[in-house]
Structure formats: structure tokens, C-alpha cells
Amino acid sequence: MKTSHERIEFLEKMADGITSWIGSIPSLIIHTLLFLTAFLLPSFGVVDFDKMLLVLTTVLSLEAIYLSILIQMSVNKSHEKIEDIQEDIEEISEDIEDIQEDLEEISEDIEEITEDIEDIQEDIEEINEDEDDEDHIEKAKKAILKSNVSSNKNEIKLLKDKIQELQNMIDELKKD
Numbered sequence: 001m002k003t004s005h006e007r008i009e010f011l012e013k014m015a016d017g018i019t020s021w022i023g024s025i026p027s028l029i030i031h032t033l034l035f036l037t038a039f040l041l042p043s044f045g046v047v048d049f050d051k052m053l054l055v056l057t058t059v060l061s062l063e064a065i066y067l068s069i070l071i072q073m074s075v076n077k078s079h080e081k082i083e084d085i086q087e088d089i090e091e092i093s094e095d096i097e098d099i100q101e102d103l104e105e106i107s108e109d110i111e112e113i114t115e116d117i118e119d120i121q122e123d124i125e126e127i128n129e130d131e132d133d134e135d136h137i138e139k140a141k142k143a144i145l146k147s148n149v150s151s152n153k154n155e156i157k158l159l160k161d162k163i164q165e166l167q168n169m170i171d172e173l174k175k176d
Contacts, residue, residue, distance in 0.1 A: 012077070019070045 002010070021027055038056050042049040 012073070015070045015073050016077075019067075019074045022067060022070075 035056075038052055041047045042052050047055075
């Protein structure tokens with residue numbers, strides 16, 4: 001058993017097929033033959049001319065009504081597709097703008113990094129010119145010592161905090 005969605009899809013496909021067929025050369029040929037036949041029937045005395053016109057007018061009116069409905073359905077469907085495409089284009093445009101902004105930021109960052117590298121190279125050249133190798137070694141040793149002292153201070157502080165925490169826990173256990 002088909003769901004309502006499947007039925008609607010089937011009807012839409014059928015409407016698209018009919019609309020496509022109506023706009024084709026075979027449709028033009030068949031309609032022309034039917035009109036010729038309708039006008040020839042009264043000439044051969046098969047049907048009265050007034051009855052033929054009445055039936056032909058009624059059939060053409062019904063066909064025009066259904067065709068206008070089918071065409072409007074196709075127009076609506078096309079309009080929905082166009083709106084979907086416009087939404088996709090807007091999303092893509094926003095993504096492109098975001099990417100352009102990111103590229104500009106990256107470009108600025110690269111320029112800053114390049115400037116920093118140039119400054120560092122200049123500093124290195126100045127250091128090489130101003131000092132000999134022994135001074136470099138002394139400065140490096142001092143920097144390492146300062147780093148070690150700072151690191152040791154941090155470790156001592158952490159140990160003191162841990163000891164204090166343990167002392168607090170012992171005090172709590174004694175109270176209990």
C-alpha cells in the first residue's frame with residue numbers, strides 16, 4: 001500500500017509527463033488530427049454541426065482547465081527548485097566570504113611572522129658581531145641557570161602546597 005507521499009510523488013511525475021507530452025510535436029499532430037476529424041464529422045453527416053461544436057467546446061474547455069493546472073504545478077515546482085538553488089547560492093556566498101576573511105587573517109599572520117623572522121635574524125647578526133663565542137656560552141649558561149632556578153621554585157611551591165594539603169587532611173582525620 002502506497003503512502004500519501006508516494007501517491008503525491010506519483011501524481012507529480014504523471015503531471016510532469018503530461019505537461020512534457022503536451023508541449024511536444026506528437027501532441028500537436030494528434031490535436032490537429034482530432035480537430036480535423038471533429039470538423040469533418042458534420043460534413044459526412046455523422047454528427048450535427050451544433051452538437052459537434054458543443055462537445056468540442058466542452059472537451060477543449062476541460063482540457064484547457066487541466067492543462068492550466070498542470071502547467072501551474074510545473075511552474076510551482078520550478079519556482080521551488082529556483083528558491084532552493086538561491087538558498088544554496090547564498091550559503092556558498094557566505095562560505096566564500098568567510099574563507100576570504102580567513103585568508104586575509106592568515107596573510108596578515110604570515111606578514112607578522114615574516115617580520116618577526118627578519119627581526120630575529122637582525123638580532124642574531126648583531127649578537128654575532130658584538131660578542132665573541134665565550135660571551136655566548138656565558139649568556140647561555142646564565143639563561144639555563146635562571147630557567148632551572150625558576151623551574152625549581154615552581155616545583156618547591158607545588159611541593160609546599162601538596163604538604164599543606166596533606167597536613168590539612170591529617171588534621172581532618174585527627175578530628176574524626
